[in-house]
Amino acid sequence: MVFTAPSWVPKLPFDPPDSIPISEFMLNEDYGRHPLHHARPPFTCGLSGAEYSALEVRDRVESLTRGLSKELGWHPNKGTEWDKVIGVFSLNTIDTLTLSWAVHSLSGISSPANAAYGRAELVHQLKSSGSKALFTCTPLLSLALEAAAESGIPRNRVYLLELPKEATGGLSPPSDIKTVDQLIDDGAKLPPVEKLKWTKGQGARQTAFLCYSSGTSGLPKGVMISHRNVISNVLQIATFEKPYRDSRREPGSKYTYTEIALGLLPQSHIYALVVICHATTWRGDQVINLPKFEIAQFLTAIQRYNINTLFLVPPIIIAMAKNKPVLDKFDLRSVGQIFTGAAPLGGETADELQKQYPAWKIRQGYGLTETSTVICSTPVDDIWFGSSGSLLPAVEAKIVSIEGNEITGYDQPGELVVKSPSVVLGYLNNEKANKETFQDGWMRTGDEAVVKKGPKGTEHIWIVDRIKELIKVKGLQVAPAELEAHILTHPAVADCTVIPVPDDKAGEVPKAYVVKSASVGLEEGERMLARSIQKHVEEHKARHKWLKGGVEFIDVIPKSPSGKILRRMLRDKDREQRRQKGPRL
Numbered sequence: 001m002v003f004t005a006p007s008w009v010p011k012l013p014f015d016p017p018d019s020i021p022i023s024e025f026m027l028n029e030d031y032g033r034h035p036l037h038h039a040r041p042p043f044t045c046g047l048s049g050a051e052y053s054a055l056e057v058r059d060r061v062e063s064l065t066r067g068l069s070k071e072l073g074w075h076p077n078k079g080t081e082w083d084k085v086i087g088v089f090s091l092n093t094i095d096t097l098t099l100s101w102a103v104h105s106l107s108g109i110s111s112p113a114n115a116a117y118g119r120a121e122l123v124h125q126l127k128s129s130g131s132k133a134l135f136t137c138t139p140l141l142s143l144a145l146e147a148a149a150e151s152g153i154p155r156n157r158v159y160l161l162e163l164p165k166e167a168t169g170g171l172s173p174p175s176d177i178k179t180v181d182q183l184i185d186d187g188a189k190l191p192p193v194e195k196l197k198w199t200k201g202q203g204a205r206q207t208a209f210l211c212y213s214s215g216t217s218g219l220p221k222g223v224m225i226s227h228r229n230v231i232s233n234v235l236q237i238a239t240f241e242k243p244y245r246d247s248r249r250e251p252g253s254k255y256t257y258t259e260i261a262l263g264l265l266p267q268s269h270i271y272a273l274v275v276i277c278h279a280t281t282w283r284g285d286q287v288i289n290l291p292k293f294e295i296a297q298f299l300t301a302i303q304r305y306n307i308n309t310l311f312l313v314p315p316i317i318i319a320m321a322k323n324k325p326v327l328d329k330f331d332l333r334s335v336g337q338i339f340t341g342a343a344p345l346g347g348e349t350a351d352e353l354q355k356q357y358p359a360w361k362i363r364q365g366y367g368l369t370e371t372s373t374v375i376c377s378t379p380v381d382d383i384w385f386g387s388s389g390s391l392l393p394a395v396e397a398k399i400v401s402i403e404g405n406e407i408t409g410y411d412q413p414g415e416l417v418v419k420s421p422s423v424v425l426g427y428l429n430n431e432k433a434n435k436e437t438f439q440d441g442w443m444r445t446g447d448e449a450v451v452k453k454g455p456k457g458t459e460h461i462w463i464v465d466r467i468k469e470l471i472k473v474k475g476l477q478v479a480p481a482e483l484e485a486h487i488l489t490h491p492a493v494a495d496c497t498v499i500p501v502p503d504d505k506a507g508e509v510p511k512a513y514v515v516k517s518a519s520v521g522l523e524e525g526e527r528m529l530a531r532s533i534q535k536h537v538e539e540h541k542a543r544h545k546w547l548k549g550g551v552e553f554i555d556v557i558p559k560s561p562s563g564k565i566l567r568r569m570l571r572d573k574d575r576e577q578r579r580q581k582g583p584r585l
Contacts (some may be wrong), residue, residue: 001398001399001408001409002396002397003391003396003397003398003406003451003459003461004391004395004396004397005151005240005285005390005392005393005394005395006204006299006379006390006391006458006459008243008379008458009239009390009391009392009393009438010242010243011239012235012239012393012394013032013235013239014032014235014459015232016228016231016235017031017203018200018202018226018228018233019136019194019198019199019200019201019202019203019205019228020034020198020203020227020231020279021095021105021107021198021203021208022100022101022104022208022227022230022231022278023101023104023105023340023561024063024105025231025234025281026281027058027061027101027280028058030158030366032235033039033282033283033284034162034255034256034282034283035147035255035257035284036054036055037054037055038151038255038561039053039054039258039281039284039285040054040258040260040284040286041053041054041059041286041385042054042057042097042286042287043094043095043097043263043281043287043289043488044094044282044286044288044289044305045093045094045164045289045306046263046288046289046290046304047166047290047291047297048164048165048166049426050094050164051094052094053282054281055270056396056467057145058099058126060095060098060184061098061102061105061137062099062105062187062192063133063184063185063187063188064098064099064102064187065102065105065106065179065187065193066183066186066187066188066190066191066192066193067183067185067186067187067190068102068103068106068183068187069104069106069187069190069193070186070190071178071183071186072084072132072133072157072186074106074108075106075193075194075209076105076106076107076193076194076195076196076197077107077194077196077197078134080245081206082109082130082207082265083108083132083424084103084107084108084132084136084174085108085109085110085111085129085130085131085132085210086099086103086108086110086111086131086132086133086135086160087108087111087112087113087122087125087126087129087131087133087134087135087153088100088110088111088112088113088134088135088136088268089112089113089115089117089122089134089135089136089140089144089147089282090135090136090137090140090145090161090267091115091137091161091163091167091266091291091292091415092136092263092264092266092267092272092289092290093140093161093289094289095161095162095181095277096112096161096267096277097100097182097267097277097281097284098180099161100112100209101161101506103396103546104208104227105193105196106193107196107198107206109208109209109210110208110209110210111125111129111131111183111209111210111212112160112209112211112220112267112268112273112383113125113210113212113268113576114212114266114267114268115140115209115270116264116486117141117402118143118536119146119147119153121219121220121321122143122147123146123147123150123151124219124220125212125220125317126147126148126151126153127151128212128222128428128429129222129428131151131153132153133153133157133158133159134147134148134153134157134158134159134483134575135158135159135160135161135180136158136159136160136161136174136503137159137163137167137168138162138163138168138171139162139163139167139168139169139171140172140257141158141160141171141173141174141177144158145158145562147406149311151338155176155177158175159177159178159179159180159183160177160178160179160180161179161180161554162179162180162181163291165289168301168381170498172413172487175573180332181458185217199400201229203226203228203231204226204227204228205226205425206226206227207224207225207226207319207425208225208226208229208230208496209225209229209230209273209372209423210223210224210428211223211225211273211368212224212368212369213368215366217294217329221427221428221430221433222427222428222429222430223369223424223426223427223428224424224425224427224428225369225424225425226424226425226578227370227446228421228536229372229421229422229423229424230274230372230422232394232422233274233278233283233371233372233374233419233420234274234278234279234375235311235491236374236392236393236394236395236421237275237279237374237377237392237418238391238420238569239393239447240282240377240392240536244380244381247256247284247289249392255282255284258283258284258285258286258492259285259286259307259308259309259336259564260285260286260288260306260307260308260309260311260334261276261280261285261286261288261289261307261308261309261311261409261510262287262288262298262301262302262307262309262310262311262312263277263287263289263290263311263548264289264290264293264298264311264312264316265311265312265313265342266291268374269342270367270368270369270373271281271311271341271342271367271373273366273373274373274374275311275312275339275341275374276370277297277371277445279534281480285309288301288305288307289328289456293316293325295319295323298316299326299327299329299330301335301422302330302334302335303330303331303332304331305507306334306567307334307335307448308334308335308336308337309335309336309337309338309339310335310337310338310339310340310343312338312339312340313341313342313343314340314343314345314346314349315393315495316557317338317340317345317349317350317367318488318494318495319351320353321356322352322494322517324356326358327356332357335357335360336359336360336361337360337361337362337363337377337380337409337527338353338360338361338362338363339364340363340364340365341364341365341366341367341373341374341379342360342487342564343458343483343564343565344364344386344388344441344463344465344482344485345386345496345527346481346485346486346488347385347485348384348486348488348489349484349485349488350362350364350385351385352383352489361380361383362383362385363377363378363380363389364377364378364387364389365377365378365388365389366389366463368445370423370437370443370456371418371420371423371424371425371443371445371447372421372422372423372424373422374392374418374421374422375391375397375418376388376389376393376395376397376460376461377390377392378390378393379458382455382456382458382460384454384455384460384486386462386485387452387454387461387462388461388462388463389458389460389461390458390459390460390461391461392420392431393506394420394421395418395419395420396419396420396452397415397418397419397461398416398417398442399412399413399414399415399417399450399451400414400415400417400430401412401415402414402415408454409453410450410453410459411450411452412450413442413447413448413449413450413464413477414448414449414450415445415447415448415449415467416445416447416448416449416461416463417442417443417444417445418442418443418445418532419441419442419443420443423438423443423531425474426438436454442582446467446468446551447463447464447465447466447467448463448464448465448466448467448470449462449463449464449465450462450463460562463481464479464481464482465479465480465481467468469567470499471498471499471508471509471510472500472508472512473503473506473507473508473509473544473545474505474506474507474544475507477496478510478545479569480498480499480510480565482545483498483510483512483541483545483547484496484497484498484565485542486536486537487512487514487533487536487537487558490532490533490536491517491519492516492520492524492529492532492533493514493515493517493533494515494517494518494555495514495515495556495557496512496513496514496515496545497512497513497557497565497567498510498511498512498513499511499513499546499549499567499570499571499574500548500549500571501574501578502549502578503548503549506544508548509546509547509548509549510546510547511547511549511550511551511552512533512547512549512550512551512552513551513552513553513554513557513570513572514530514533514551514552514553515553515554515555515556515557516553526553529551530551530552530553532544532548533547533551534547536552538566558570
């Protein structure tokens with residue numbers, strides 16, 4: 001059974017163009033973007049207030065294109081895209097996308113790297129991508145220079161994206177490292193570069209972004225995202241949101257509704273890269289950039305800029321739900337909706353926050369780097385906590401059993417398999433992974449899901465868990481995310497995760513790693529608290545879901561910057577603990 005978008009979702013207004021770069025789509029009104037002269041400033045620094053108008057961003061892209069062409073010797077119609085790859089290793093800045101769009105205007109590739117990377121991880125990406133230059137920021141410059149040298153990138157091919165002094169810790173960049181602002185100033189004095197001469201379909205075949213997907217094990221894999229992939233998802237998101245946007249339009253206005261959104265999530269991650277940096281600004285919205293999450297700084301930005309939409313990940317939402325006294329010190333009345341993604345948000349957490357802020361629309365989306373990005377999203381008038389929403393236009397989905405059979409009904413779990421114009425070109429130099437993931441036009445997500453009919457009769461996608469991370473207890477499956485959501489409702493729990501541990505009789509059993517709430521007194525014994533948490537699960541969950549592997553308290557749950565729990569690290573920790581204890585006699 002093939003599932004598609006609900007009947008109320010409009011069709012795409014036109015077929016996503018396949019012969020233009022992303023930069024052309026984003027900055028040329030001929031392709032449907034919000035009029036530049038009437039758009040809000042695309043990116044604003046949430047610390048300093050620095051910003052450029054949409055028209056100024058277009059001019060900066062043009063000048064930077066010229067500056068890069070001269071600096072790096074790159075020409076739009078000479079060489080392949082693989083001759084013109086840049087690495088971007090930086091905190092969020094208001095010029096990060098200006099840089100990527102300038103590289104696209106030269107028919108090159110931008111490869112954003114996680115700002116939390118260590119030296120070895122960054123070196124891996126720079127070498128794997130074949131980056132010829134590296135763009136970083138002052139706080140990361142020392143590490144960037146080390147990685148560049150190890151990757152064969154000379155010092156004079158390392159450049160700086162500028163941050164406000166509030167984000168640099170008082171550090172001053174070396175005078176011999178050029179900045180993007182200097183390249184823009186240089187380019188403004190140069191003649192225009194030659195226009196791109198792309199053949200029909202080149203935008204669908206050519207890589208624009210080379211993002212690295214962490215997966216569940218091993219080194220990150222390079223994901224080749226075409227220009228048309230990103231353009232398609234921008235159109236899909238905008239079309240899905242059109243009914244809501246139309247309802248917010250001022251009577252008599254010829255322009256669609258625009259708003260102010262939060263740009264806190266790292267721009268290297270596909271969620272922020274496509275949803276926030278592209279789809280949001282294409283619609284004429286303003287993005288308030290912050291370099292990292294600090295709750296007071298985050299709440300101050302909402303209050304200062306009257307932010308309407310918060311793009312978040314579950315750890316931040318959990319922090320908000322657990323810190324209402326802190327939130328109450330700020331004026332958050334401008335907030336109308338929250339979007340969450342990158343990892344599932346438990347229904348209990350959403351319900352807790354909703355009770356605190358009844359007017360907020362708490363919405364969830366689902367996507368992957370390999371689908372660049374969104375596959376489904378919560379409709380604004382059909383919110384169902386725990387669901388990842390309904391399919392976007394031009395997306396097809398199937399649920400396939402472990403045996404490979406297509407499931408034809410509702411409420412039956414299996415692997416989610418999708419088809420969309422946003423599905424990427426594949427993995428770089430990894431034929432094995434390509435064969436496993438991309439099959440006959442369909443993409444295997446590796447996520448277990450079910451399709452359910454919502455309260456309004458609309459089909460919703462529920463993500464159960466990563467198939468490789470399901471816990472198998474005597475042949476029965478346990479989804480860690482389900483247990484985690486329930487454990488978080490215990491008043492003594494601030495955060496948690498669940499992993500499988502070996503058991504002689506059951507094969508595997510669940511074990512919980514728990515971060516205690518700040519409200520837990522020092523006098524409370526961990527043994528009694530662990531038993532209380534186990535009993536909390538036993539009173540509400542089936543026996544095979546009980547925490548037979550125990551409860552262990554830790555200071556922090558290891559997570560990626562996007563909020564994905566790094567259960568692999570805890571499995572290694574548990575394995576080492578068991579090794580040290582030795583076999584039971």
